[in-house]
Amino acid sequence: MSTAVLEVKDVQKIYGKKGESQSHALKGVSLTIEKGEFVGIMGPSGSGKTTLLNVISTLDRPSAGFIQIAGTNITQMRQNQLADFRSQKLGFIFQDFNLLENLTVYENIALPLSLQGVPSKEISAKVNKVAQTLGISEILQKYPVQISGGQKQRAAAARALVHEPAILLADEPTGALDSKNAKSLLETMADLNENHQVSIMMVTHDAFSASYCKRILFIQDGSLYTEIHRTTDRPQFFKQILDVLAELGASHDG
Amino acid sequence: MLLKLSLSSMRKMMKDYLVLLVGLVISISIFYMFQTLGMNDDYVKANSMIRSIGIVFNVGAFLLAFITIFYIFYANSFLLSLRRKELGMYMVLGAKKARISQMLFGETLLMGVVSLVIGSLVGIVLSSGIGQLLMGVLDISADGYYPFYLPALWMTWGFFLVLFLMTATINAIRLARATELDLISAEQQNDNIKAKGIGTMVVAILGILLIAFGYYLLTHLELYVALGFIVGAIVTTIGTYLVFISLLPVFVQMLKNNKKLNDRQLNAFTLAQLRFRINNLTKILGTVAMLIALGVGAMAGGLAFQQNVELVASIGRIYDITLHDPVAEDYQALARMQVLEQNTYRYKKDEQAYYFTKDDLLAHPPLISTNTMEQYSPDNEPKRVTQPLPEKAYIMNNDPDEEQKLARVPKEWGQAILREFISSYEMLADRAVQIVDQETYAKIEGSEHKVLVAQVDDFLKYKDDLKAMDERQMKLLKSGQQDDQEVYLNSKYSTYQQVYAFTSGTLFMGFFLGIAFLAMMASCLMFKILSGATRDKGRYSMLRKIGVRKELLVGSIYKELFVVFVFPALMGLLHVLVGMKMFSVILLNPYVNIWAPIAIFVAVYAIYYLITVRLYRGIVLPKEV
Structure with a gap:
């Protein structure tokens, strides 16, 4: 039995119409993420990592190929099915938090549950639980403008996790945080992964963030370049990442 | 170069300018039509029957002019606010403020002239069509009546040109006062959520009391006569604003505090949007309610006069x-x-x-x-x-x-x-x-x-x-x-005929005045809502990302704007229903067929509501793949 939570096979993404100048953002990418993995996707800007994330998160459709998340093929789904799928199976963390600033932290976190028609009482219990896990119980009644960047990202993480998604997709989650808050968030994510069995796929170009992952895929020019596993401690892994990045840069220059 | 920039940015904002243009054209053409009926002395003299109507049309033109002034100022300041960022950018890039002021001045004036040209043409068509129709209904000869009447045209152009010059000047001055940084950061103001405390409740109660007092005065005009009318109108207006400032936000907050309701589907978001909107729109909503009252009131009043003709003619004889x-x-x-x-x-x-x-x-x-x-x-x-x-x-x-x-x-x-x-x-x-x-x-x-x-x-x-x-x-x-x-x-027939002519004139005027008011009012509301739309864009795209169905988002927009539209409508209609009682001093039964003007109003208003939803959707909902 396969325990893959995400399966991507030969996915291509071509922008521009046939006959016109086309750009191949993804040139046949295949990857698999097992349940409980913490995978990083790295690559220079323009390498196609954001496109890959968009395709996986069902926000964009692949031109060719096949994507399966939690046993469901998402490439053939209709608009509304995709929306429902996103709201039930996926959790998102964005670089700029994407909290609704006119809702309280509580309401922001409750939103995915409200959308699924969960009764008010149950929502309350679940929100409080996830808030406790992420250490933001104190600020539930505050508005996003009243809290710090680190707290905002925790709130966003809480919203991404509250409905227990199959996989958490993070797009440069530390991009807008200072180093202290970034470290704290990454530690939390690692903890969620290890102690709560949350599967995570994180796109980043920051080697330090990536060093918290267990496995890292490198993309260049729309294709998978290489893949490394964390076998040593984190600082060692960090160096390993830097080496690959240097290699990538060299191949760029050459 | 600046001319080029100005033209291209006007083209970009065509939709917004179009809304303003429609409001202005309606106002100008109706103003012109009133003038052709009210100013043509030869024609009025030739028809003793419409002598009294001439006065009615002059009053109508005055009312229309008065409201139009406010409309133009409002619409222009709205358009200016939309372009602040762009203008600030020009300045940062080194354009001189004086040049930009000039450009803005020219634009406002150009807009005015364009709307005047179109408005006059529409006005002439309107007069030849509807003016003739009116005369047919009244059984008056149209000899001596000219849809194209030069003095009326002069009057229209003179009045509106002065108006446009004034707004253009004020716009330019306003711009001259602002600094580059003010302009560039114009969009970054956050939507503050003000705390509502006991003070709000007091204001809400005060508002309700004022409206009640105003209603009492207006429905007992036989006791208080002119003073009652003036005080009643003022008190009701102030009360309306107070209610919109205080009661409505409290009401939305109450809905929001209902946890069960708030936790259902997108309600938390819809209500949050609504609360922010209502806090922002209090003054404009109050104004809209008053304009609805005036517009529908004008229509209902005209109709009431007309419907009472037979009764009036039969009283004595x-x-x-x-x-x-x-x-x-x-x-x-x-x-x-x-x-x-x-x-x-x-x-x-x-x-x-x-x-x-x-x-x-x-x-x-x-x-x-x-x-x-x-x-x-x-x-x-x-x-x-x-x-x-x-x-x-x-x-x-x-x-x-x-x-x-x-x-x-x-x-x-x-x-x-x-x-x-x-x-x-x-x-x-x-x-x-x-x-x-x-x-x-x-x-x-x-x-x-x-x-x-x-x-x-x-x-x-x-x-x-x-x-x-x-x-x-x-x-x-x-x-x-x-x-x-x-x-x-x-004789009964002659009396009937005279009263009929007078009241048809009043109805006719009330109808067009009402339409003009409604058009201006609804476009004010539309402007205000659309001006905040860009800020909402991010929210909707985020909701879409976390997997909210499109229907839910659209439904949320419909609901939110519906509440925004419906409250001033209810308030305005209530004012009309109570206000019509005023006419019972002059009219036998002011409520005959009152549903007709209300139906017209609801139709016009609903169209504006649907257009607003459409435009708003176009701005905030992300394009689908």
């Missing part, structure tokens, strides 16, 4: 027909009608008086009305004169200084003669009226005449015959008068 010395054609016409009652009375006439015979009167006592302008009820049935006439002779309408030899004509008989028999004040002139017995009557020298009064089943069925009868009566009257003296007939 029971008999539908009064004929002096009827001729063969009159009898033929009568034969064609279904006559319920018909009486003929002999009378003699000399230089001093009219003499009616007691015998004829007592043989067929006439009906008189029991309604008066002051006291009207549809249940007041006409009654037959029953007062006895024991004396030999009675007199009335004589010079009070004259020696009082004769008894006064009893009140009921007097009413019968003056209101039912005599068909024109000019006919009576300085003559007295006497009721005498047969013996006295026989002795009186003077021409003998007869008057025929008749009641038919429905006098509106026989308008053509009645019109011909009145024309023959008019000829008869004029033959006995000095030349050139104007004569007015007071």
Whole structure:
């Protein structure tokens, strides 16, 4: 039995119409993420990592190929099915938090549950639980403008996790945080992964963030370049990442 | 270069400018049409019937102008606010402020001239179409009426050009005062959520009390007259604003505090959007409510006047027909009608008086009305004169200084003669009226005449015959008068016709005034909502990302804007319903067919609502893959 939570096979993404100048953002990418993995996707800007994330998160459709998340093929789904799928199976963390600033932290976190028609009482219990896990119980009644960047990202993480998604997709989650808050968030994510069995796929170009992952895929020019596993401690892994990045840069220059 | 920039940015904002343009064109064309009707002296003189309407149209034009001033200022400041960032960018790039001010000045003026050209054209078309239609309805000849009337055109252009110059100047000054940084960071102001405390409740209660007090004054105008009207109008207006400032935000907060409701689907988001919007829109919502009240009020008022014509014409006069010395054609016409009652009375006439015979009167006592302008009820049935006439002779309408030899004509008989028999004040002139017995009557020298009064089943069925009868009566009257003296007939048909012309004019004006108000008001609301739309864009795209179905987002937009639109509408309509009671001082029944103007309003308003939702959707909802 396969325990893959995400399966991507030969996915291509071509922008521009046939006959016109086309750009191949993804040139046949295949990857698999097992349940409980913490995978990083790295690559220079323009390498196609954001496109890959968009395709996986069902926000964009692949031109060719096949994507399966939690046993469901998402490439053939209709608009509304995709929306429902996103709201039930996926959790998102964005670089700029994407909290609704006119809702309280509580309401922001409750939103995915409200959308699924969960009764008010149950929502309350679940929100409080996830808030406790992420250490933001104190600020539930505050508005996003009243809290710090680190707290905002925790709130966003809480919203991404509250409905227990199959996989958490993070797009440069530390991009807008200072180093202290970034470290704290990454530690939390690692903890969620290890102690709560949350599967995570994180796109980043920051080697330090990536060093918290267990496995890292490198993309260049729309294709998978290489893949490394964390076998040593984190600082060692960090160096390993830097080496690959240097290699990538060299191949760029050459 | 700046000219190029300015043109290209205007093109980009075509949609917003189009909304402004439509509002302006409607206002200008209706203003022009009112002017063609109100200013054309030759035409007005040629039709004595519409002399009174001329005044109505001038009042209408004034009201329209007044509201238009506010509209133009508002719309322009809105457009300026939309472009602040862009203008600031030009300045940062090194464009001189004076040049940008100039550019803005030119733009505002250009906009004005374009709307004036289109507005005048539409106005001319409107006048030739609808103006003629009005005359057809009123049965007035259109001779001397020109849809293209130069003085009216001058007036329209003069008035609006001054207005546009003023706004252009104010816009330029406003820009000159702002710094580059002000302009660039214009969009980054956060939506603050103000804490609502006990103060808000106090304001809300105060608002409700003020409205209640205003309503009381306006519905008891017979007690407080002009002062009541002024104070009532002011108090109601202030109350309306207070309610929108305080009560509505409290109401939305209450909905939001209902956890069960708030936790369902997108409700938390919809309510949050609504709360922010209502906090932002309090003043404009108050204004919209007042404009709705004015617009619908104008329509309903005009209609109420028109619907009351028949009632007004029937108050004083029971008999539908009064004929002096009827001729063969009159009898033929009568034969064609279904006559319920018909009486003929002999009378003699000399230089001093009219003499009616007691015998004829007592043989067929006439009906008189029991309604008066002051006291009207549809249940007041006409009654037959029953007062006895024991004396030999009675007199009335004589010079009070004259020696009082004769008894006064009893009140009921007097009413019968003056209101039912005599068909024109000019006919009576300085003559007295006497009721005498047969013996006295026989002795009186003077021409003998007869008057025929008749009641038919429905006098509106026989308008053509009645019109011909009145024309023959008019000829008869004029033959006995000095030349050139104007004569007015007071027959039921003529009264009806006069009141009908006046009230149709009022209805016509009220209708167009209402449409113009509504168009301006709805576009104000639209502007305000759309100006915040760019800020909402991020929220909707984020919701879409976390997997909210498109229908849910669209539904949320519909709900949110519906509440924003519906509250001022309800408030405005309530004002109208209560306000119409004011007219009961002048009108018999101000509420006849009140559904019609309300239906028109709801239709126009709904169209603006749907357009706003569409435009808003276009801005905030992300494009689908």
